[in-house]
Amino acid sequence: MSSRFVTTLLAVSIFSFMLGMNAWADNEFYEFETAAQERQFNTLAGELRCPKCQNQTIADSDAPLAQDMRERVYQMIMEGKSNAEIIDFMKVRYGDFVHYRPPINKSTLILWLAPLAVIIIGALAVWFNVRHQRSASAELTPEEEARMDEMFAKTDKAEERDK
Structure with missing residues (x-):
């Protein structure tokens, strides 16, 4: 085999390995007790905005902050919190901007x-x-x-x- 072929094969192998590791690292899995909890999680993940990315939901964002927010939403759902309680918690922590439907008040008018x-x-x-x-x-x-x-x-x- 020529050295050029071996170099190309090595580069393709490394690239493929890196792609596989990236996909494996980003894969989050949450186990729910009921389908209603899973729907609640998906709804909230689509309604909450990533404060770092700003124009992405926490479901779409790969930012570490969004991952932490998804984890916190999951924990609160498993504790039996309602959507309103979870959204209120996120608003207190990150401000009204975190919710895609902010309330009508002086700062959001x-x-x-x-x-x-x-x-x-x-x-x-x-x-x-x-x-x-x-x-x-x-x-x-x-x-x-x-x-x-x-x-x-x-x-x-x-x-x-x-x-």
Whole structure:
């Protein structure tokens, strides 16, 4: 065997081993007593946001903090805590931002009003744009009509001359 083949084979083997180890290390398994507990866990893991990743749920995040949060949610479910109790615990620990449906209060008011403001501003922009286009397509003044007739006459004469 050539040394190039052996080097390539070794690199592929190492890469495959590393992929397998990564998949094995990330695999978390939680054993539940009932299907309802598993549904509760999946629901909460989809509703809680990873404070480190910010735009991922704790179910989607690979961050160590998200792993710790999943573990804590699992423990609390096994203790018989309700969704509200678990969410309240996470809010106290990580703030309102940790829940994808934050409460309406002074600190989160912008989260609730910003989308509405964007929709209103967009609708006003479209309305003003359409209104401006309608007024721009108004009838021509007599001077503008005379100029346009003159330009068409010049164009017609140029076309006849080219024939």
